[in-house]
Amino acid sequence: MxxxxxxxxxxxxxxxxxxxxxxxxxxxxxxxxxxxxxxxxxxxxxxxxxxxxxxxxxxxxxxxxxxxxxxxxxxxxxxxxxxxxxxxxxxxxxxxxxxxxxxxxxxxxxxxxxxxxxxxxxxxxxxxxxxxxxxxxxxxxxxxxxxxxxxxxxxxxxxxxxxxxxxxxxxxxxxxxxxxxxxxxxxxxxxxxxxxxxxxxxxxxxxxxxxxxxxxxDHLSLAETLKEFQELIAFAVERKGKILVPTFAVGRAQQILYHLAEFFRKGDLAPFPIYLDSPMAIAATSLYVKHEELMDEEATELQNSGQLKHDLSTLVNCESADESRALNSVEGPCLIMAGAGMCNAGRILHHLRHSLWLDSTAVAIVGYQSKGSLGRLLVDGAVKVKIFGETVMVRARVRGLGGFSxxxxxxxxxxxxxxxxxxxxxxxxxxxxxxxxxxxxxxxxxxxxxxxxxxxxxxxxxx
Ligand SMILES: [Zn+2]
Known part of the structure:
Protein backbone atom coordinates (compact mmCIF):
# COMPACT_ATOMS: atom_id res chain seq x y z
CA MET A 1 0.00 0.00 0.00
CA ASP A 218 0.62 24.77 25.17
CA HIS A 219 -2.09 27.42 25.21
CA LEU A 220 -2.72 29.72 28.13
CA SER A 221 -5.21 27.92 30.40
CA LEU A 222 -8.91 28.42 29.71
CA ALA A 223 -9.51 29.49 33.33
CA GLU A 224 -6.97 32.34 33.06
CA THR A 225 -8.35 33.36 29.68
CA LEU A 226 -11.89 33.53 31.05
CA LYS A 227 -10.71 35.68 33.95
CA GLU A 228 -9.12 38.16 31.51
CA PHE A 229 -12.22 38.12 29.33
CA GLN A 230 -14.46 38.86 32.31
CA GLU A 231 -12.22 41.76 33.44
CA LEU A 232 -12.23 43.23 29.96
CA ILE A 233 -16.02 43.07 29.76
CA ALA A 234 -16.39 44.60 33.25
CA PHE A 235 -14.15 47.50 32.13
CA ALA A 236 -16.47 48.38 29.24
CA VAL A 237 -19.68 47.74 31.19
CA GLU A 238 -18.58 50.21 33.86
CA ARG A 239 -18.04 52.86 31.18
CA LYS A 240 -21.26 51.96 29.33
CA GLY A 241 -19.13 51.10 26.33
CA LYS A 242 -19.31 48.48 23.59
CA ILE A 243 -17.41 45.20 23.71
CA LEU A 244 -16.43 44.20 20.17
CA VAL A 245 -15.50 40.58 19.49
CA PRO A 246 -14.22 39.80 15.98
CA THR A 247 -15.09 36.15 15.62
CA PHE A 248 -14.88 33.09 13.42
CA ALA A 249 -18.43 31.95 12.61
CA VAL A 250 -18.06 28.24 13.29
CA GLY A 251 -16.92 27.04 16.69
CA ARG A 252 -15.50 30.20 18.27
CA ALA A 253 -18.78 32.19 18.14
CA GLN A 254 -20.64 29.34 19.86
CA GLN A 255 -17.91 28.96 22.48
CA ILE A 256 -18.02 32.69 23.34
CA LEU A 257 -21.83 32.54 23.68
CA TYR A 258 -21.46 29.54 25.98
CA HIS A 259 -19.01 31.41 28.25
CA LEU A 260 -21.19 34.54 28.33
CA ALA A 261 -24.14 32.35 29.40
CA GLU A 262 -21.99 30.98 32.20
CA PHE A 263 -20.92 34.48 33.37
CA PHE A 264 -24.60 35.53 33.57
CA ARG A 265 -25.75 32.28 35.22
CA LYS A 266 -23.11 32.41 37.94
CA GLY A 267 -23.65 36.13 38.55
CA ASP A 268 -20.05 36.97 37.54
CA LEU A 269 -21.53 39.63 35.27
CA ALA A 270 -25.01 41.21 35.10
CA PRO A 271 -26.72 40.43 31.77
CA PHE A 272 -26.33 42.98 28.94
CA PRO A 273 -27.45 42.82 25.30
CA ILE A 274 -25.41 40.52 23.02
CA TYR A 275 -25.65 41.04 19.27
CA LEU A 276 -24.65 38.17 17.01
CA ASP A 277 -24.03 40.23 13.87
CA SER A 278 -23.15 37.49 11.36
CA PRO A 279 -25.59 35.48 9.22
CA MET A 280 -23.04 32.66 8.99
CA ALA A 281 -22.48 32.51 12.76
CA ILE A 282 -26.27 32.52 13.27
CA ALA A 283 -26.62 29.57 10.86
CA ALA A 284 -23.69 27.72 12.48
CA THR A 285 -25.18 28.26 15.96
CA SER A 286 -28.45 26.65 14.90
CA LEU A 287 -26.49 23.65 13.54
CA TYR A 288 -24.80 23.27 16.94
CA VAL A 289 -28.24 23.35 18.61
CA LYS A 290 -29.59 20.83 16.06
CA HIS A 291 -26.73 18.38 16.71
CA GLU A 292 -27.07 18.14 20.48
CA GLU A 293 -25.99 14.47 20.21
CA LEU A 294 -22.47 15.77 19.48
CA MET A 295 -22.24 17.92 22.60
CA ASP A 296 -20.67 16.89 25.88
CA GLU A 297 -22.85 16.01 28.89
CA GLU A 298 -22.85 19.45 30.47
CA ALA A 299 -23.78 21.26 27.25
CA THR A 300 -26.54 18.72 26.50
CA GLU A 301 -28.02 19.18 29.96
CA LEU A 302 -27.94 23.02 29.69
CA GLN A 303 -29.50 22.83 26.23
CA ASN A 304 -32.26 20.32 27.06
CA SER A 305 -33.32 21.99 30.30
CA GLY A 306 -33.73 25.33 28.52
CA GLN A 307 -31.12 26.83 30.86
CA LEU A 308 -28.86 28.00 28.02
CA LYS A 309 -31.74 29.79 26.31
CA HIS A 310 -32.70 31.40 29.63
CA ASP A 311 -29.12 32.54 30.28
CA LEU A 312 -28.92 34.03 26.78
CA SER A 313 -32.27 35.83 26.85
CA THR A 314 -30.49 39.08 25.90
CA LEU A 315 -29.08 37.57 22.69
CA VAL A 316 -30.22 39.28 19.47
CA ASN A 317 -29.47 37.87 16.00
CA CYS A 318 -28.69 40.48 13.31
CA GLU A 319 -29.27 38.91 9.89
CA SER A 320 -29.63 41.90 7.59
CA ALA A 321 -27.21 44.71 6.78
CA ASP A 322 -29.82 47.19 8.08
CA GLU A 323 -29.95 45.44 11.45
CA SER A 324 -26.16 45.57 11.53
CA ARG A 325 -26.06 49.29 10.71
CA ALA A 326 -28.67 50.00 13.40
CA LEU A 327 -26.13 48.84 16.01
CA ASN A 328 -24.22 52.13 15.44
CA SER A 329 -26.87 54.00 17.38
CA VAL A 330 -27.29 51.40 20.14
CA GLU A 331 -26.01 52.57 23.54
CA GLY A 332 -23.66 50.47 25.67
CA PRO A 333 -23.07 48.38 27.56
CA CYS A 334 -23.49 45.73 24.90
CA LEU A 335 -21.38 43.09 23.18
CA ILE A 336 -21.18 42.74 19.40
CA MET A 337 -19.78 39.61 17.76
CA ALA A 338 -19.14 39.90 14.03
CA GLY A 339 -16.86 38.52 11.32
CA ALA A 340 -14.31 38.34 10.01
CA GLY A 341 -12.24 36.78 12.75
CA MET A 342 -9.02 38.54 11.70
CA CYS A 343 -10.73 41.92 11.02
CA ASN A 344 -9.62 41.78 7.38
CA ALA A 345 -13.19 42.07 6.02
CA GLY A 346 -16.81 41.87 7.07
CA ARG A 347 -19.17 43.71 9.40
CA ILE A 348 -16.70 43.98 12.29
CA LEU A 349 -14.84 46.68 10.28
CA HIS A 350 -17.83 49.03 10.51
CA HIS A 351 -18.09 48.52 14.27
CA LEU A 352 -14.36 49.07 14.74
CA ARG A 353 -14.43 52.27 12.67
CA HIS A 354 -17.38 53.48 14.72
CA SER A 355 -16.05 52.69 18.22
CA LEU A 356 -12.25 52.19 18.29
CA TRP A 357 -11.62 55.89 19.00
CA LEU A 358 -13.73 55.78 22.20
CA ASP A 359 -11.96 54.98 25.48
CA SER A 360 -15.10 53.22 26.75
CA THR A 361 -14.79 50.50 24.07
CA ALA A 362 -13.24 47.08 24.68
CA VAL A 363 -12.02 44.77 21.91
CA ALA A 364 -11.53 41.07 22.65
CA ILE A 365 -9.34 39.29 20.11
CA VAL A 366 -10.32 35.65 20.59
CA GLY A 367 -8.70 33.90 17.64
CA TYR A 368 -5.47 33.54 15.71
CA GLN A 369 -4.39 36.75 13.88
CA SER A 370 -2.09 36.35 10.89
CA LYS A 371 0.74 38.80 10.24
CA GLY A 372 -0.42 41.97 8.53
CA SER A 373 -4.11 41.59 9.47
CA LEU A 374 -5.88 44.49 11.18
CA GLY A 375 -6.52 42.20 14.16
CA ARG A 376 -2.79 41.59 14.54
CA LEU A 377 -2.05 45.34 14.40
CA LEU A 378 -4.60 45.93 17.16
CA VAL A 379 -3.21 43.16 19.41
CA ASP A 380 0.30 44.52 18.83
CA GLY A 381 -0.80 47.88 20.23
CA ALA A 382 -1.22 50.13 17.15
CA VAL A 383 -2.17 53.68 18.22
CA LYS A 384 -3.96 54.42 14.95
CA VAL A 385 -5.17 52.19 12.11
CA LYS A 386 -6.68 52.63 8.66
CA ILE A 387 -10.19 51.31 8.08
CA PHE A 388 -11.83 51.84 4.66
CA GLY A 389 -9.05 54.33 3.90
CA GLU A 390 -9.89 56.41 6.98
CA THR A 391 -7.46 56.91 9.88
CA VAL A 392 -8.98 55.87 13.22
CA MET A 393 -7.36 56.48 16.61
CA VAL A 394 -7.23 53.42 18.87
CA ARG A 395 -8.38 54.59 22.30
CA ALA A 396 -10.24 51.36 23.03
CA ARG A 397 -8.81 48.77 25.40
CA VAL A 398 -7.69 45.85 23.20
CA ARG A 399 -6.78 42.45 24.62
CA GLY A 400 -5.60 39.29 22.86
CA LEU A 401 -7.03 36.28 24.69
CA GLY A 402 -4.86 33.29 23.85
CA GLY A 403 -6.66 30.46 25.60
CA PHE A 404 -9.66 30.00 23.31
CA SER A 405 -8.49 27.43 20.82
ZN1 LIG B 1 -9.72 22.44 11.42
Missing amino acids: EITVYGAAGEVTGSCYLVETKSARVVVDCGMFQGSEKVERMNKIPASLTSRPLDAVILTHAHLDHTGRLPLLVQSRYRGPIYATKGTIDIAGLILQDAAKIQEQDSQRLNRKLRRAGRNRIEPLFTPETVDRVSKLMRVIDYDQWHSVADGIKVKAVEAGHILGSASIIMAVEENGTSRTIVFSGDLGPFDAPILRDPACIENADVVFMESTYGDR AHAGQSDLLRWLKPMAAANPRLIITHGEDHPRHELSYKVKQLYGLSAEIPKMGDRLTI
Missing part, protein backbone atom coordinates in the same frame (compact mmCIF):
# COMPACT_ATOMS: atom_id res chain seq x y z
CA GLU A 2 1.13 3.54 -0.67
CA ILE A 3 0.08 6.85 0.83
CA THR A 4 0.92 10.17 -0.86
CA VAL A 5 0.85 13.45 1.03
CA TYR A 6 -0.75 16.13 -1.17
CA GLY A 7 -0.81 18.99 1.35
CA ALA A 8 -0.37 20.12 4.97
CA ALA A 9 3.28 19.02 4.99
CA GLY A 10 5.34 21.79 6.57
CA GLU A 11 2.24 23.99 6.85
CA VAL A 12 -1.26 23.80 8.28
CA THR A 13 -3.40 24.10 5.15
CA GLY A 14 -4.22 21.98 2.10
CA SER A 15 -4.73 18.64 3.92
CA CYS A 16 -5.03 15.77 1.42
CA TYR A 17 -3.82 12.15 1.41
CA LEU A 18 -4.16 9.50 -1.27
CA VAL A 19 -4.28 5.88 -0.07
CA GLU A 20 -3.60 3.35 -2.83
CA THR A 21 -3.75 -0.42 -2.77
CA LYS A 22 -3.75 -2.84 -5.73
CA SER A 23 -7.54 -2.72 -5.79
CA ALA A 24 -8.57 0.69 -4.43
CA ARG A 25 -7.77 4.41 -4.40
CA VAL A 26 -9.19 6.53 -1.58
CA VAL A 27 -8.62 10.19 -0.66
CA VAL A 28 -8.66 11.48 2.94
CA ASP A 29 -9.54 15.21 3.05
CA CYS A 30 -9.24 17.52 0.05
CA GLY A 31 -8.39 20.86 1.57
CA MET A 32 -7.62 24.30 0.30
CA PHE A 33 -4.26 26.02 0.69
CA GLN A 34 -4.75 29.31 2.48
CA GLY A 35 -2.47 32.26 3.22
CA SER A 36 -0.26 34.13 0.80
CA GLU A 37 -0.96 34.39 -2.95
CA LYS A 38 1.96 32.04 -3.62
CA VAL A 39 0.47 29.37 -1.35
CA GLU A 40 -3.00 29.82 -2.85
CA ARG A 41 -1.62 29.16 -6.33
CA MET A 42 -1.21 25.55 -5.14
CA ASN A 43 -5.00 25.14 -5.19
CA LYS A 44 -5.10 22.59 -7.99
CA ILE A 45 -5.87 18.89 -8.23
CA PRO A 46 -2.52 17.19 -8.97
CA ALA A 47 -2.66 15.12 -12.17
CA SER A 48 -1.32 12.06 -10.33
CA LEU A 49 -4.32 12.15 -7.97
CA THR A 50 -6.84 11.64 -10.76
CA SER A 51 -4.62 9.69 -13.18
CA ARG A 52 -6.69 6.60 -12.32
CA PRO A 53 -10.28 6.56 -11.01
CA LEU A 54 -10.83 7.27 -7.31
CA ASP A 55 -13.21 5.09 -5.28
CA ALA A 56 -14.07 7.41 -2.42
CA VAL A 57 -13.25 10.56 -0.46
CA ILE A 58 -13.40 10.61 3.35
CA LEU A 59 -13.48 13.86 5.34
CA THR A 60 -12.17 14.44 8.85
CA HIS A 61 -14.03 17.74 9.30
CA ALA A 62 -15.60 20.71 7.53
CA HIS A 63 -12.94 23.44 7.73
CA LEU A 64 -11.96 24.85 4.35
CA ASP A 65 -8.35 23.70 4.68
CA HIS A 66 -9.74 20.13 4.73
CA THR A 67 -12.62 20.48 2.21
CA GLY A 68 -11.86 23.47 -0.06
CA ARG A 69 -10.47 21.52 -3.03
CA LEU A 70 -13.55 19.24 -3.23
CA PRO A 71 -15.21 21.54 -5.83
CA LEU A 72 -12.02 21.30 -7.92
CA LEU A 73 -12.11 17.52 -7.63
CA VAL A 74 -15.70 17.54 -8.90
CA GLN A 75 -14.64 19.91 -11.72
CA SER A 76 -12.04 17.31 -12.66
CA ARG A 77 -14.88 14.78 -13.10
CA TYR A 78 -14.94 13.03 -9.72
CA ARG A 79 -18.46 11.59 -9.24
CA GLY A 80 -17.93 9.10 -6.41
CA PRO A 81 -19.08 9.29 -2.79
CA ILE A 82 -17.71 11.78 -0.23
CA TYR A 83 -18.09 10.22 3.22
CA ALA A 84 -18.37 12.38 6.36
CA THR A 85 -20.26 12.60 9.64
CA LYS A 86 -23.67 14.32 9.57
CA GLY A 87 -22.29 17.33 11.47
CA THR A 88 -19.45 17.71 8.97
CA ILE A 89 -21.80 17.50 5.99
CA ASP A 90 -24.00 20.28 7.44
CA ILE A 91 -21.12 22.58 8.38
CA ALA A 92 -19.20 21.89 5.14
CA GLY A 93 -22.23 23.02 3.11
CA LEU A 94 -22.21 26.32 5.01
CA ILE A 95 -18.44 26.86 4.77
CA LEU A 96 -18.09 25.91 1.08
CA GLN A 97 -21.05 28.06 0.00
CA ASP A 98 -19.60 31.01 1.90
CA ALA A 99 -16.20 30.46 0.26
CA ALA A 100 -17.81 30.29 -3.20
CA LYS A 101 -19.63 33.57 -2.58
CA ILE A 102 -16.44 35.31 -1.43
CA GLN A 103 -14.56 34.02 -4.47
CA GLU A 104 -17.24 35.27 -6.85
CA GLN A 105 -17.16 38.72 -5.22
CA ASP A 106 -13.34 38.82 -5.27
CA SER A 107 -13.10 37.81 -8.91
CA GLN A 108 -15.80 40.32 -9.93
CA ARG A 109 -13.82 43.09 -8.23
CA LEU A 110 -10.57 41.96 -9.83
CA ASN A 111 -12.18 41.60 -13.27
CA ARG A 112 -13.36 45.21 -13.19
CA LYS A 113 -9.72 46.26 -12.69
CA LEU A 114 -8.46 43.84 -15.36
CA ARG A 115 -11.01 45.13 -17.88
CA ARG A 116 -9.92 48.72 -17.31
CA ALA A 117 -6.33 47.58 -17.87
CA GLY A 118 -7.34 45.76 -21.08
CA ARG A 119 -6.36 42.37 -19.69
CA ASN A 120 -8.11 38.98 -19.76
CA ARG A 121 -10.68 38.21 -17.07
CA ILE A 122 -10.13 35.50 -14.47
CA GLU A 123 -12.59 32.88 -13.24
CA PRO A 124 -13.33 32.20 -9.55
CA LEU A 125 -11.80 28.96 -8.22
CA PHE A 126 -15.34 27.56 -7.87
CA THR A 127 -18.96 28.71 -7.85
CA PRO A 128 -22.02 28.00 -5.63
CA GLU A 129 -23.27 25.63 -8.37
CA THR A 130 -20.15 23.46 -8.05
CA VAL A 131 -20.63 23.39 -4.28
CA ASP A 132 -24.18 22.08 -4.88
CA ARG A 133 -22.67 19.25 -6.95
CA VAL A 134 -20.24 18.48 -4.11
CA SER A 135 -23.12 18.39 -1.60
CA LYS A 136 -25.00 15.83 -3.72
CA LEU A 137 -22.05 13.41 -3.43
CA MET A 138 -21.93 13.57 0.39
CA ARG A 139 -22.79 10.33 2.25
CA VAL A 140 -23.24 10.09 6.03
CA ILE A 141 -21.00 7.87 8.13
CA ASP A 142 -22.01 7.48 11.77
CA TYR A 143 -19.47 7.86 14.54
CA ASP A 144 -17.95 4.66 15.99
CA GLN A 145 -19.20 2.33 13.25
CA TRP A 146 -17.31 0.61 10.46
CA HIS A 147 -18.26 1.56 6.91
CA SER A 148 -16.89 -0.18 3.83
CA VAL A 149 -15.77 2.55 1.38
CA ALA A 150 -13.81 0.64 -1.26
CA ASP A 151 -12.57 -2.86 -2.08
CA GLY A 152 -10.63 -3.96 1.05
CA ILE A 153 -10.97 -0.60 2.83
CA LYS A 154 -13.21 0.11 5.84
CA VAL A 155 -13.29 3.34 7.86
CA LYS A 156 -14.53 4.34 11.28
CA ALA A 157 -14.99 7.98 12.39
CA VAL A 158 -14.30 8.73 16.06
CA GLU A 159 -14.63 12.03 17.95
CA ALA A 160 -11.79 14.54 17.45
CA GLY A 161 -13.25 17.33 19.65
CA HIS A 162 -12.22 20.10 17.21
CA ILE A 163 -15.45 21.50 15.70
CA LEU A 164 -18.97 20.13 15.30
CA GLY A 165 -18.80 16.82 13.40
CA SER A 166 -15.00 16.58 13.54
CA ALA A 167 -13.49 13.10 13.48
CA SER A 168 -10.30 11.14 13.46
CA ILE A 169 -10.49 8.44 10.79
CA ILE A 170 -9.47 4.88 11.59
CA MET A 171 -8.90 3.01 8.34
CA ALA A 172 -8.62 -0.78 8.11
CA VAL A 173 -6.90 -1.91 4.91
CA GLU A 174 -6.88 -5.54 3.76
CA GLU A 175 -4.30 -6.43 1.14
CA ASN A 176 -2.58 -9.72 0.23
CA GLY A 177 -4.15 -11.42 3.25
CA THR A 178 -2.81 -8.91 5.78
CA SER A 179 -4.78 -6.24 7.55
CA ARG A 180 -3.37 -2.88 8.62
CA THR A 181 -4.82 -0.06 10.66
CA ILE A 182 -4.03 3.51 9.61
CA VAL A 183 -5.15 6.41 11.82
CA PHE A 184 -5.60 9.93 10.45
CA SER A 185 -5.90 12.29 13.42
CA GLY A 186 -7.61 15.11 11.50
CA ASP A 187 -7.47 18.31 13.57
CA LEU A 188 -7.63 17.48 17.28
CA GLY A 189 -9.40 19.66 19.83
CA PRO A 190 -8.26 20.27 23.40
CA PHE A 191 -9.36 17.90 26.18
CA ASP A 192 -11.82 19.21 28.82
CA ALA A 193 -13.03 22.09 26.62
CA PRO A 194 -16.68 23.16 26.82
CA ILE A 195 -19.49 22.12 24.42
CA LEU A 196 -17.83 19.33 22.43
CA ARG A 197 -16.87 15.85 23.58
CA ASP A 198 -13.19 15.07 24.20
CA PRO A 199 -11.10 13.44 21.45
CA ALA A 200 -11.67 9.67 21.49
CA CYS A 201 -9.11 7.29 22.93
CA ILE A 202 -7.68 5.15 20.11
CA GLU A 203 -5.76 2.09 21.28
CA ASN A 204 -4.41 0.44 18.21
CA ALA A 205 -2.67 1.54 15.05
CA ASP A 206 0.02 0.34 12.67
CA VAL A 207 0.46 3.79 11.14
CA VAL A 208 -0.55 7.20 12.56
CA PHE A 209 -0.77 10.46 10.60
CA MET A 210 -0.84 13.11 13.30
CA GLU A 211 -1.48 16.86 13.21
CA SER A 212 1.00 19.19 14.93
CA THR A 213 -0.45 22.72 14.59
CA TYR A 214 0.57 23.49 18.20
CA GLY A 215 3.17 20.73 18.49
CA ASP A 216 5.64 23.16 20.06
CA ARG A 217 3.57 24.78 22.83
CA ALA A 406 -10.09 24.68 18.77
CA HIS A 407 -6.70 22.96 18.59
CA ALA A 408 -5.00 20.72 21.11
CA GLY A 409 -1.80 22.17 22.54
CA GLN A 410 1.37 20.08 22.81
CA SER A 411 0.37 18.29 26.05
CA ASP A 412 -3.04 17.31 24.67
CA LEU A 413 -1.48 16.04 21.42
CA LEU A 414 0.82 13.81 23.46
CA ARG A 415 -2.12 12.69 25.61
CA TRP A 416 -4.04 11.69 22.45
CA LEU A 417 -1.09 9.66 21.11
CA LYS A 418 -0.30 7.89 24.40
CA PRO A 419 -2.71 4.90 24.17
CA MET A 420 -1.49 4.13 20.63
CA ALA A 421 2.20 4.64 21.40
CA ALA A 422 2.41 1.34 23.30
CA ALA A 423 1.68 -0.54 20.05
CA ASN A 424 4.81 1.06 18.54
CA PRO A 425 3.17 2.43 15.36
CA ARG A 426 4.89 4.11 12.44
CA LEU A 427 4.30 7.81 13.22
CA ILE A 428 4.07 10.48 10.53
CA ILE A 429 3.77 14.08 11.67
CA THR A 430 1.91 16.45 9.33
CA HIS A 431 -0.35 19.54 9.52
CA GLY A 432 2.17 21.83 11.21
CA GLU A 433 4.98 24.17 10.33
CA ASP A 434 8.41 22.57 10.53
CA HIS A 435 9.32 23.97 13.96
CA PRO A 436 6.26 22.52 15.76
CA ARG A 437 6.68 19.26 13.83
CA HIS A 438 10.27 18.86 15.01
CA GLU A 439 9.46 19.88 18.60
CA LEU A 440 6.61 17.37 18.76
CA SER A 441 8.76 14.66 17.24
CA TYR A 442 11.44 15.35 19.90
CA LYS A 443 8.87 15.06 22.70
CA VAL A 444 7.40 11.85 21.27
CA LYS A 445 10.85 10.29 21.14
CA GLN A 446 11.61 11.40 24.69
CA LEU A 447 8.29 10.22 26.19
CA TYR A 448 7.35 7.16 24.14
CA GLY A 449 10.58 6.19 22.35
CA LEU A 450 8.95 6.57 18.92
CA SER A 451 10.85 8.01 15.98
CA ALA A 452 8.57 10.17 13.87
CA GLU A 453 8.76 10.86 10.15
CA ILE A 454 8.34 14.39 8.82
CA PRO A 455 7.30 14.14 5.15
CA LYS A 456 7.44 16.84 2.50
CA MET A 457 4.65 17.81 0.15
CA GLY A 458 4.27 15.13 -2.56
CA ASP A 459 6.12 12.41 -0.63
CA ARG A 460 4.87 8.91 -1.37
CA LEU A 461 5.19 6.53 1.59
CA THR A 462 5.24 2.78 1.14
CA ILE A 463 3.44 1.11 4.04
